[in-house]
Amino acid sequence: MKNKAITPRDVDFAKWYTDVVKAAHLADYSNVKGCIVFEPNGYALWEKMQSVLDKKFKETGHQNVYMPLLIPENLLKKEGELIQGFAPEVAWVSEGGEKKLEERLCIRPTSETLFSDYYSHVVKSYRDLPLKYNQWCNVMRWEKETRPFLRSREFLWQEGHTVHETQEEAEEETRKMLQVYKTFFEDYLAIPVITGKKTEKEKFAGAEYTLTIEALMYNGVCLQSGTSHYFGQKFSKAYDISFKDRKNQLSYCYQTSWGTTTRMIGALIMVHSDENGLVLPPKIAPLQVMIVPIQNSDSVLKVAENVEEKLKKEGIEVKIDTSDKSAGFKFAEAEVKGIPLRIEIGKRDLEQEKIVITRRDTREKREISLKEDIVFIVKNIMETMQEEMFSRAKERRDSFTFTCHTLEEVKEQMNKQPGFIHAMWCGEEKCELKMKEIKGTKSRCIVENGERIDECCVVCGKKAKHHVIWGIQY
């Protein structure tokens, strides 16, 4: 275990993270700050996430479209709040060929303006509504501090944009898509999330309100992992998305948008992975089983191929490592890449008519007779592994979830062990700013139907309005 040395997680978490990214060949750095090369292993993971989410979007009545990469400056500026929020991190195209452009073009940081402009052309009557579109694309935000997957200047995402006849319907959509994200995180990524509403300070620029899913990383730092915004009529009024309603009156429609990004790959690493590299939940792993022949002899390979065929038939993603590396090398390689199960087959096993199945997460080995139903057992182990990865993540999150009643307690807790802090808040921004002085602790979300932990705001002691979950942000 010398070649691919990964920095121990508890020694230097940030270094460990980038070591895992590099060792698993998820991404490589490029020549432009904040732009990474998605290597095959990283891109396959994104494709897998895409395929699951895309199916869920379609099941909930959405269609995919594709909007342009460039946004004319005047179009971007029609809605004041959005441009204010994004101005500091927008990249501009100012020349075409050798000529300076009459009007600068913005490289999309998000596409509300493009969707809104388009919707204003096509929405004429209540009969045209709702329109529920999504796009898979790249966006660009000129970040100063960058980290692979977690914060890059160019990243891949999906952005859903919908227009509705009524407020109720749009709000229902906002909630529904947040639920889709939550289910995806918990069922596929095996990452427990908390949900709630962002404060005014933390919400998306231009939204009436923002709903969020927040996950807790292994080190107790929080990651905003998906957001769903309710826009009301802000954009429809700015971009004139009007229609004739059922009473033959001109109305403005109600909008939503919601998105998840390649940051999810970062979350997967920071929640599940360990000193030996990446650990992937079976349901999201692009390659689920690696068969390792200990010797490349005909008899061993024959059994390996036979097992491969059986698993493939059942839709399990499986490969045989036929390289002429030593067995130990193959084991380590499969581990660093996070392949959930490894099946070891060698001549010693075959003498006893058995094979060995090893789980990536616990590295627990199990001997299986060739007479047993291997497909059933593999499926079974993967199911167990999926469930156990989720409960382990949940247990860790719960053990890093605290309730605080005073600012002193928050300070003490954040210095000892950061995590999710439950505490009351009066609703004043100045109290959020005061909280931020403690190692950058921010409000993660307002808990819907939250508890009455205290009568007073944890910061100022005035009457508390909201039950808020706080944490240090990535």
Add this chain to the structure above:
RNA sequence: CGGAAAGUGGCUCAACUUGGUAGAGCACGUGGUUUGGGACCACGCGGUUGCAGGUUCAAAUCCUGUCUUUCCGACCA
């Protein structure tokens, strides 16, 4: 955007202080022996030292600028 550090074959580093033909280990290629937790032997390929300029007879080495990476703060998916 402030503060700090670093950039030399694919990777980890040496040579830099004191300017004088860029070197090692790993990886890679070929042949062979191997294979149950990162095998071994032999031979071999691969670098205008991040980039640009300057000083000098001579620059990896000294100077200036710039780009990238990492860490710490301010700002954000």
